Amino acid sequence: MRYLPLTDTDRREMLSVIGARSVDELFRDVPASAHLGAKIGGLPDHQGELEVERAFQAYAAKNLSPATTPFFIGAGAYRHHVPSTVDYMIQRGEFLTSYTPYQPEITQGTLQYLFEFQTQITLLTGMEVANASMYDGSTGTSEAVLMANRVTRRHKALISGGLHPQYRRIIETTAKWEGFNAVIGKPDVEGLEDLIAAVDKETSCVVVQNPSFFGHVRDFARLAAACHAAGALLIVVVTEVVSLGLLKPPGEMGADIVVCEGQSIGNGLGFGGPYVGLFATREKYMRQMPGRLVGETVDADGKRGFVLTLSTREQHIRREKATSNICTNAGLCALAFTVHLTLLGEAGFRRLAEINHAKASELADRVAAIPGVKLLNGSFFNEFTVRLPRPAAPVVEALAARRILGGLPVSRLIPNDPSVENLLLLAATETATEHGMGPLVAAMKEVL
Amino acid sequence: MADVRYSEEHEWIRVEGDTGTIGITQYAQEQLGDVVFVEVPAAGRKVAKGEAVAVVESVKAASDIYAPVSGEVIEANAALADTPGDVNTEPMGKGWFFKVKMSDKGDLAGLMDEAAYAAFVKSLG
Amino acid sequence: MASSQDRSQGRTGGIVSGGTAEAATYTGNRALQIEEPLIFEMGQPGRCGVDLPEPPRVKDRLNGLRRTGDIGLPGLSEPQVVQHYTRLSQKNYAIDMGVYPLGSCTMKHNPRINEKVARLPGIGDLHPLQPVSTVQGALELIDRLAHWLKTLTGMPAVAMSPAAGAHGEMCGMMAIAAALKARGERAQRKTVLAPESAHGTNPATAAAIGFTVKPIPANDRGRVDLTALKAALGPDVAAIMLTNPNTCGLFESEIVEIAQAVHAAGAYFYCDGANFNAIAGRVRPGDLGVDCMHINLHKTFSTPHGGGGPGAGPVVLSAALAPYAPYPWIVKDGATWRVAEDESKVEGTPLGRLKAFHGQMGMFTRALAYIMSHGADGLKQASEDAVLSANYVMAALKDTMSPAFDGPCMHEALFDDSFLKDTGVSTLDFAKAMIDEGYHPMTMYFPLVVHGAMLIEPTESVAKEDLDQFIGALRSLAARAKTGTAAEAFKAAPLYAPRRRLDETLAARKPILRWKPSNNPPETDPVKQAAE
Numbered sequence A: 001m002r003y004l005p006l007t008d009t010d011r012r013e014m015l016s017v018i019g020a021r022s023v024d025e026l027f028r029d030v031p032a033s034a035h036l037g038a039k040i041g042g043l044p045d046h047q048g049e050l051e052v053e054r055a056f057q058a059y060a061a062k063n064l065s066p067a068t069t070p071f072f073i074g075a076g077a078y079r080h081h082v083p084s085t086v087d088y089m090i091q092r093g094e095f096l097t098s099y100t101p102y103q104p105e106i107t108q109g110t111l112q113y114l115f116e117f118q119t120q121i122t123l124l125t126g127m128e129v130a131n132a133s134m135y136d137g138s139t140g141t142s143e144a145v146l147m148a149n150r151v152t153r154r155h156k157a158l159i160s161g162g163l164h165p166q167y168r169r170i171i172e173t174t175a176k177w178e179g180f181n182a183v184i185g186k187p188d189v190e191g192l193e194d195l196i197a198a199v200d201k202e203t204s205c206v207v208v209q210n211p212s213f214f215g216h217v218r219d220f221a222r223l224a225a226a227c228h229a230a231g232a233l234l235i236v237v238v239t240e241v242v243s244l245g246l247l248k249p250p251g252e253m254g255a256d257i258v259v260c261e262g263q264s265i266g267n268g269l270g271f272g273g274p275y276v277g278l279f280a281t282r283e284k285y286m287r288q289m290p291g292r293l294v295g296e297t298v299d300a301d302g303k304r305g306f307v308l309t310l311s312t313r314e315q316h317i318r319r320e321k322a323t324s325n326i327c328t329n330a331g332l333c334a335l336a337f338t339v340h341l342t343l344l345g346e347a348g349f350r351r352l353a354e355i356n357h358a359k360a361s362e363l364a365d366r367v368a369a370i371p372g373v374k375l376l377n378g379s380f381f382n383e384f385t386v387r388l389p390r391p392a393a394p395v396v397e398a399l400a401a402r403r404i405l406g407g408l409p410v411s412r413l414i415p416n417d418p419s420v421e422n423l424l425l426l427a428a429t430e431t432a433t434e435h436g437m438g439p440l441v442a443a444m445k446e447v448l
Numbered sequence B: 001m002a003d004v005r006y007s008e009e010h011e012w013i014r015v016e017g018d019t020g021t022i023g024i025t026q027y028a029q030e031q032l033g034d035v036v037f038v039e040v041p042a043a044g045r046k047v048a049k050g051e052a053v054a055v056v057e058s059v060k061a062a063s064d065i066y067a068p069v070s071g072e073v074i075e076a077n078a079a080l081a082d083t084p085g086d087v088n089t090e091p092m093g094k095g096w097f098f099k100v101k102m103s104d105k106g107d108l109a110g111l112m113d114e115a116a117y118a119a120f121v122k123s124l125g
Numbered sequence C: 001m002a003s004s005q006d007r008s009q010g011r012t013g014g015i016v017s018g019g020t021a022e023a024a025t026y027t028g029n030r031a032l033q034i035e036e037p038l039i040f041e042m043g044q045p046g047r048c049g050v051d052l053p054e055p056p057r058v059k060d061r062l063n064g065l066r067r068t069g070d071i072g073l074p075g076l077s078e079p080q081v082v083q084h085y086t087r088l089s090q091k092n093y094a095i096d097m098g099v100y101p102l103g104s105c106t107m108k109h110n111p112r113i114n115e116k117v118a119r120l121p122g123i124g125d126l127h128p129l130q131p132v133s134t135v136q137g138a139l140e141l142i143d144r145l146a147h148w149l150k151t152l153t154g155m156p157a158v159a160m161s162p163a164a165g166a167h168g169e170m171c172g173m174m175a176i177a178a179a180l181k182a183r184g185e186r187a188q189r190k191t192v193l194a195p196e197s198a199h200g201t202n203p204a205t206a207a208a209i210g211f212t213v214k215p216i217p218a219n220d221r222g223r224v225d226l227t228a229l230k231a232a233l234g235p236d237v238a239a240i241m242l243t244n245p246n247t248c249g250l251f252e253s254e255i256v257e258i259a260q261a262v263h264a265a266g267a268y269f270y271c272d273g274a275n276f277n278a279i280a281g282r283v284r285p286g287d288l289g290v291d292c293m294h295i296n297l298h299k300t301f302s303t304p305h306g307g308g309g310p311g312a313g314p315v316v317l318s319a320a321l322a323p324y325a326p327y328p329w330i331v332k333d334g335a336t337w338r339v340a341e342d343e344s345k346v347e348g349t350p351l352g353r354l355k356a357f358h359g360q361m362g363m364f365t366r367a368l369a370y371i372m373s374h375g376a377d378g379l380k381q382a383s384e385d386a387v388l389s390a391n392y393v394m395a396a397l398k399d400t401m402s403p404a405f406d407g408p409c410m411h412e413a414l415f416d417d418s419f420l421k422d423t424g425v426s427t428l429d430f431a432k433a434m435i436d437e438g439y440h441p442m443t444m445y446f447p448l449v450v451h452g453a454m455l456i457e458p459t460e461s462v463a464k465e466d467l468d469q470f471i472g473a474l475r476s477l478a479a480r481a482k483t484g485t486a487a488e489a490f491k492a493a494p495l496y497a498p499r500r501r502l503d504e505t506l507a508a509r510k511p512i513l514r515w516k517p518s519n520n521p522p523e524t525d526p527v528k529q530a531a532e
Helices: A008-018 A023-027 A049-061 A083-089 A109-124 A136-152 A165-178 A221-230 A242-246 A284-290 A315-321 A329-366 A392-401 A435-446 B026-032 B105-110 B114-121 C078-089 C113-117 C136-153 C165-182 C201-208 C226-232 C255-264 C273-278 C361-397 C427-436 C464-482 C486-493 C504-508 C526-531
Strands: A156-159 A181-184 A205-208 A231-237 A257-261 A277-281 A294-298 A304-308 A383-387 A423-427 B001-008 B011-016 B019-024 B037-038 B050-056 B062-066 B071-076 B098-102 C158-159 C191-195 C212-216 C237-243 C270-271 C292-294 C313-317 C330-331 C335-338 C414-415 C453-454
Touching: A008 A023, A008 C361, A008 C464, A023 A083, A023 C361, A049 C113, A049 C361, A083 A329, A083 C270, A083 C464, A109 A181, A109 A242, A109 A257, A109 A277, A109 A294, A109 A304, A109 A329, A109 C078, A136 A156, A136 A165, A136 A257, A136 A277, A136 A284, A156 A165, A165 C165, A181 B105, A205 A221, A221 A231, A221 B001, A231 A242, A242 A257, A242 A329, A242 C464, A257 C464, A284 B026, A294 A329, A294 C504, A315 C201, A329 A383, A329 A423, A329 A435, A329 C078, A392 A423, A392 A435, A423 B001, B001 B114, B011 B105, B019 C330, B026 C270, B037 C464, B098 B105, C136 C158, C136 C313, C136 C330, C136 C335, C136 C361, C158 C165, C165 C201, C165 C237, C165 C273, C165 C313, C191 C201, C201 C212, C201 C237, C212 C226, C237 C255, C255 C427, C270 C273, C273 C292, C273 C361, C361 C464, C427 C453, C427 C464, C427 C486
Parallel strands: A156 A181, A156 A205, A205 A231, A231 A257, C191 C212, C191 C237, C237 C270, C270 C292
Antiparallel strands: A257 A277, A294 A304, A383 A423, B001 B011, B011 B019, B019 B098, B037 B050, B050 B062, B071 B098, C158 C313, C292 C313, C330 C335, C414 C453
16 A cells, blocks of 8 residues: 555564554554444455546546636635646645644744744734634634633623524524524615614624625714724624725724635635634733634744744633634635735735626626516625526526536525525626636527 | 731632632642643633632643632633743742632632641641 | 835835844845745736726616725736736645645645646636526536535545535535434434544534534543443433544544434434545445445545635535535436425425535536545555555654553544653754754644644555655654754744744734735834835
C-alpha cells in the first residue's frame, strides 16, 4: 500500500522491541465480542491512483458542470473567477499539511496570514476586531446570536425574513435545543420589512441580511439606533462578500456583529463547502467572541511575531464555560480568501464589485423585459428576484433540461408557501457573458 | 488595624468596619502565572457568599473568584483593566479586585487567619 | 548607520541586533529565513494583482448606499503576492516536512490524489442548489462515503452535514436531546457524564445544550472506573460522552459493560471518535454499544488540516437516534437520487438543520479518495501500523522518559513529566527543544489528568528509520535534561526556528488583533532604531 512505509521486516523488528509476538497482542484490551476475525466484509480492497481517479471522473460525468453552461444561481454561494495563484498557494504543503498553530515559533506563516486576514475583515466590514474564521456564514450567524445572548444576558432574537432561509433554520434549530426564543419574520420578498417596532427590552439581537436573500439593499442605521436604545445588538449578515466593494459597510450602519460568508473570494462553489465564515465585532465585545484569535507580540529577541491569543474563551481551557464549542476553523479557506483579496487589492476589489453590479443590472433589465416577468427589486447588488407567471421550480427544471442553470426557485428553500411559488432568484457575477445571458433569456421566453 | 482573613479558594478579604476588600493571595497568583485579564463585578451588584463573581485569567488558565462574604459591591478595581500584572506584583495591594459592603459579618467566621492560611498552604505541598 | 529603507515597503534595512551571538545581516534575513513584512506595509497605490476590464457604466441601483472613502486594502502585483505567501509558507512546519507527532490530532500523510479529484470539473465547481437532476453523481458520491462510514462503524445511519468534530458533537447531543424529548424525559435527564480526561469540546457541547456535566473518575489504569460510573448512573442521566480509544491513548477495556450499564439506566452513549484512527477497519464502534459517534475526516481519513481547518464531522447514529438526524438527507427513489431538505417528508423527525447546503463536500471527496485508495485491507493495516508505531515509541522511550500508564497503548503514547523532576526543565521546555531538533512537538499538557502530559501520536505514515531518529532525538534530550545543568539551555530553546519563544503574556494583556499604522510605535521600530 503506497501510503504505508513500514515493511514486514520493520514490523517484526518493532514487535520484538515491544516484546509482543503479534500486533493482535497490542489490541488485547478490545473485548473479545468486538474482535473481528478478518478485515471488515463487503468493502473493496485498496486501489491504485489511476483506478481511484477514474471512479471520480465517473461521478463527475453524471453532473452538469457550471463551467460548460449558462449559469445564474446564487442564494448564498456565488460563482466567481478565482486567480490561479490562489489554488497554487493553498496547495503548498507548508500550508496544506500544517495544523492549528499551537507552536508559534514554527507556524509564523499561518499566524501571519491569519493576522492579515483578520485585518482585511475589519476593513471590509468597518468593524474593530475580527476572528480567524468560522466554519461558514451559516453557522457563524448562529454563533453570533449566541454571542449576543451572552453579551445582553437576554434570550430573544428577532430574525429578519430577509435572512437566507437555511441560515434561519439553523438559528431555529439552535434556539430549540440550546433554549432561547427565536422570532422568525415572514419571507421579506419586497424588502419592506420594518423590525424597529418589534425591538423591546427583552430583545438580545436583531439579525438582518444585506443585501437580503431576495437581493434588496437596505440601510440599517435606524434599526441599529433602535437596537442600541433597547440594549440589543444588531447583527448584519452578508452572504455575498463582494458586495462590500461597492456598498456602505455594516460597521458604518451601526452593526455590533457582522457575519459574512466569504466563499466568493478565493473559494470555489464546491457543492456547498467547505466555505469560510467571517466574523467581526466591536472591541468591547472582543472577549465574548467565539473562535480563534491571532494577536501580535514579540519574541525573546524582540522581533515581531504572532500567537493565538485570548484562548481562555475557548473550550480547551474554559470547557463547559467556553464561549463556543468550536475547535476547528476554516484555516485553509481563510488563506484562499486572503490571497485572493491581496491580489485584488483596493482597486481590484472595487472594480470587481462594479462589474458584478453592472452584469446583474443588465440581466435584470433583460429578464424583466420578458412578457409576464416582473422584477421585484428597486435595489440590488448582483442578485435579484423576479415573479414569473407560473411556478418557478418547473421552469428551472425545463431550463436545466436545455443545459441552462437559470437561477433558484425560491420554493426550494421556502417550501409549502404559495406566496413564493412563482419567485425566481437570479444572480450574475463577472463570469456572466453574452453567451450565457442570451441563451437564458431566449430559453425563458420559450418555457414560460 | 484591619483584619485580613483567607478562604480555602485562596482569596483574602481585608475588613475595615463593614467594608471588605477582596483579592487573591500570593499563593494563588503564583499558581496562575502571569495574569492577563481580570473581570470584576460592577458596583451595585448584590453578591452571595460562595457565588462566582469575578474571573481571573492567565495565558493558559481561567479561574472563577468566589465571594467570601455576602453583600453589595461598592467599588471595583478599574485599574486592573490596564495593569492586570498588579495581581502578580502586589496581590494584597494594588492588585485588589473589589470592595463589598458586607450584609452579615458572621460570614467571616468560617474564614482563616494568617497563621491558619499559611498552614493550609503548607499542607497543599 | 543610515538605513536605505523605504518605509512604505515595510522591509527593514540596516544592522538589526538579534540578541543572539550570530552575525547580523543588513536585511535582517538569514539565508532562507527571510523577514517578511505584512501586506499592509508593502502596498502601493496603482499596483494590482489582477486585470479586470473597465466596468460598463450603469445607473446604480444601490438604494443610495454606495461606499464612500477607501476600504484601506493594499495594492500588490502578482509576483509580490506569490513571494509574500511563499516566504510565509517557509515559516511553517508541516506533515510534508517530517514527523508531526501531535497527539490526538492524527497528523498523517495527506495524499495529493485527494486534492486532484476534489478539483475535477463536475465536482469542485458544482453549485449546491443546482437542480438535483444535474448533480446525480455528487449525491451518489456522498452516499458512497456514507456507506463506507456506516460499514466501518457498524452503524445504521450517518448525518453528513456537521462541519467539524465539535459540530458533530453538537449534532449527536442534539439527537440525544431529541430522543429524550420524544420519550418525554428531556426535562428529567439533565446530567451528562464525562471523564476528566475528555476533550474540552465535550463539556462545552453538553453545556451549550443545557446539560450539566458531571465528571466520572478514572481508575489507576487510566480507564473509566466502572463502579464509580454505575454509582453515578440514575434517572437524571441523559448520556455519557466517552472518547475511545481514550485521550490517554488507551482502549476502554470495559466499554461493553459501560455501554450496557448506560443503556440499562435509560441513557445514551456518545462516543467521541477523534481517535478512530487506531481502530478503523479492525473494530466497529457499533459492536461496542455506541449510540452516536462523530468522525473527524481530517484525522482518520487524511483530509488536510490546513492550518486549522476546514474539517468535517459526520456523525454515525444507532437505530435509536437515526430518526432525529438533521436535514438534509440524501435519499434514493428508484434509480434517482434526491436531497430531502427542510420540511421534506422523511422516515423520521429531523432535529432541524445545522449547516447551509449539504455539508463539507470537498472533504467528502478527499476522504472517499483516501478510503478507496486504502480499501478495507489497507485501512486495517493503517490502524495496525499506527498502533504498532506508537507502541514502538513507547517501548523505546520507557526507560528514559516516564510512561503515564503500563501496558500497551493504542495509536498514541502518553508520558508524564516525572522523568524531568528536579531537572529544572518543564514539559514546555522539552517540547521547545524538540523544535531545534527539527520536529514539531507532541501535544503538551493534555490530557489534564496527567501531570505535564506529553502525548505522542506518530501515525502510520512514518518510516521506521525516521521513527528511530525521532526516538534517538528524544533520548538525547532526556539525557541532557537529566544532567541537571541544562535547564538554562532548554529555557532558551528554540534557537533555530524563524522565531524564538513568543511573549504570550504581552499578547493577551494588550491584545493587538489587527494591523494599524500605529502598531509600530517609534521606540520599537527597527528602522528608526537602526537609523539612530
